Amino acid sequence: MKLSKLIEGLDILKIEGDVDKEISRIVYDSRRAVPGSLFVCIDGFKTDGHKYIQSAMDNGAVAFLVQKDVPVLENMTVIKVPDTRYALAHVSAAFFEHPSEHFTLIGVTGTKGKTTVTYMIKSILEQAGQTVGLIGTVANIIGSERIPAQRTTPESLDLQEMFSNMKEKGADAVVMEVSSQGLKLNRVGAITFDVGVFTNLSEDHIGGNEHPDMEDYLKSKIKLFSMSKRGLINIDSEYAGRVLAESRCPCMTFGIENKADVYAEDIVTHADSVEFTVKTPWFGGRVKVSVPGRFTVYNALAAIGVAGMLGMGFEHAVNGLKNIHIPGRAEIVPTPGKPYTVMIDYAHTPDSLRNILSTVKEFVPNRLISVFGCGGDRDRGKRPQMGKISGKIADFTIITSDNPRTEDPMAIIRDIEEGIKQTDGQYIIIEDRTEAIRYAMSIAKEGDIIVLAGKGHETYQIFKDKTIHYDEREIVKEILESME
Numbered sequence: 001m002k003l004s005k006l007i008e009g010l011d012i013l014k015i016e017g018d019v020d021k022e023i024s025r026i027v028y029d030s031r032r033a034v035p036g037s038l039f040v041c042i043d044g045f046k047t048d049g050h051k052y053i054q055s056a057m058d059n060g061a062v063a064f065l066v067q068k069d070v071p072v073l074e075n076m077t078v079i080k081v082p083d084t085r086y087a088l089a090h091v092s093a094a095f096f097e098h099p100s101e102h103f104t105l106i107g108v109t110g111t112k113g114k115t116t117v118t119y120m121i122k123s124i125l126e127q128a129g130q131t132v133g134l135i136g137t138v139a140n141i142i143g144s145e146r147i148p149a150q151r152t153t154p155e156s157l158d159l160q161e162m163f164s165n166m167k168e169k170g171a172d173a174v175v176m177e178v179s180s181q182g183l184k185l186n187r188v189g190a191i192t193f194d195v196g197v198f199t200n201l202s203e204d205h206i207g208g209n210e211h212p213d214m215e216d217y218l219k220s221k222i223k224l225f226s227m228s229k230r231g232l233i234n235i236d237s238e239y240a241g242r243v244l245a246e247s248r249c250p251c252m253t254f255g256i257e258n259k260a261d262v263y264a265e266d267i268v269t270h271a272d273s274v275e276f277t278v279k280t281p282w283f284g285g286r287v288k289v290s291v292p293g294r295f296t297v298y299n300a301l302a303a304i305g306v307a308g309m310l311g312m313g314f315e316h317a318v319n320g321l322k323n324i325h326i327p328g329r330a331e332i333v334p335t336p337g338k339p340y341t342v343m344i345d346y347a348h349t350p351d352s353l354r355n356i357l358s359t360v361k362e363f364v365p366n367r368l369i370s371v372f373g374c375g376g377d378r379d380r381g382k383r384p385q386m387g388k389i390s391g392k393i394a395d396f397t398i399i400t401s402d403n404p405r406t407e408d409p410m411a412i413i414r415d416i417e418e419g420i421k422q423t424d425g426q427y428i429i430i431e432d433r434t435e436a437i438r439y440a441m442s443i444a445k446e447g448d449i450i451v452l453a454g455k456g457h458e459t460y461q462i463f464k465d466k467t468i469h470y471d472e473r474e475i476v477k478e479i480l481e482s483m484e
């Protein structure tokens, strides 16, 4: 495609050189440049792409998108823009000929529930016979093809290529998790969502390379509603007022506590599911979701709301939710013949640990056994908090490891112990995660529920010197076999 066509409509500060060139490929990593490439210089957290112009040229790049002044050599085309991240999104969308205009695009943002809501929407739309693409934390999926995900929201160039792939595969709709980083860094720039969903907001992703403060975090989330045709907002969220006031599109609401367009009544929780009556402007009735917990009601309402907004029938929502399975989210692992239950959940923050443990505590017939650790090289402050939460809610806690990275696993465990010591919760420390799970299963009695928190869908454990394959579902199966 001609460079002039790629930059059509882009906010440009300065052009030097010829824009009539044919562009063979767009790259933001100079090592991937090939003859005829357009190299987009991103000033990132680790390094600055403007430093690699020569290397991109050596590989054949002919045009450069920059946001800083750089020396212009012969035969180079240099285009200066205010923000190369946004420009990358713009030229990528143009390069792939705006693939997302060919399907219904749904974006889900919020601190918690993004993965769950996207899986629920996908399931409902599939009930209605649609081919649905999914983009998010766990994997990117189109039809039966699975591509493991690198990050929750891919870089704009990779995202547009994925859209293009999904369009080729006949997607009627694509549901994607939109992280606040994805919004802030314009990974979803130059895209219009048919529906944007706001699940909730709590303190997370603040500090480091992410968001300086809560306001920045909220503002990033709200950005989705200047890129969507319609919005669906959780009215019970503390921040709903701000989102509704600052969104630039018409919005509908969902909730339980406050009056909403889509709301739930007569909620009944079970050990493995939750049931409620949903009322909406389009349809209403009893719904059962095969994931436990009150937060599941919120996630389901979001998905049902989107279904209604897109004109789906009530039966599609009911059928889409009744057997829904979300990898690593309150996932029950089969333990045939055993009188106890093992549940895997991705909870790895204080909030989500509290959520999952208190949810299970509500219906556990006997004891709640919690097994968890905290990641190394990550926020230390959350370790004692999580220790305290487990000590207060669980009947017994096994503190173990969860991606220690470069830290000493026992040092992390001692930080967690600080918190649990402040409660009268009983606990034991078993550094090796497999041994910790084995111990939990060996002491579990009839009616106990073991919650393995932290790993969820992940299939690895990261240590100082190595990363090993680690799939908790397989571990539980192996332990069961060794117990025979």
Ligand SMILES: Nc1ncnc2c1ncn2[C@@H]1O[C@H](COP(=O)(O)OP(=O)(O)O)[C@@H](O)[C@H]1O
Pocket (backbone or CB within 6 Å): 110, 111, 112, 113, 114, 115, 116, 117, 137, 177, 199, 200, 295, 296, 298, 299, 328, 329, 330, 345, 346, 347, 352, 353, 355, 356
């Ligand atoms: N609506 C919700 N409110 C609070 N906690 C939730 C909600 N949905 C899920 N959770 C908790 O957060 C964890 C992560 O859920 P997930 O759907 O993966 O969210 P995200 O993709 O936004 O990180 C779940 O395992 C569960 O413990």
Ligand SMILES: [Mg+2]
Pocket (backbone or CB within 6 Å): 114, 115, 136, 137, 138, 152, 177
């Ligand atoms: Mg996610």
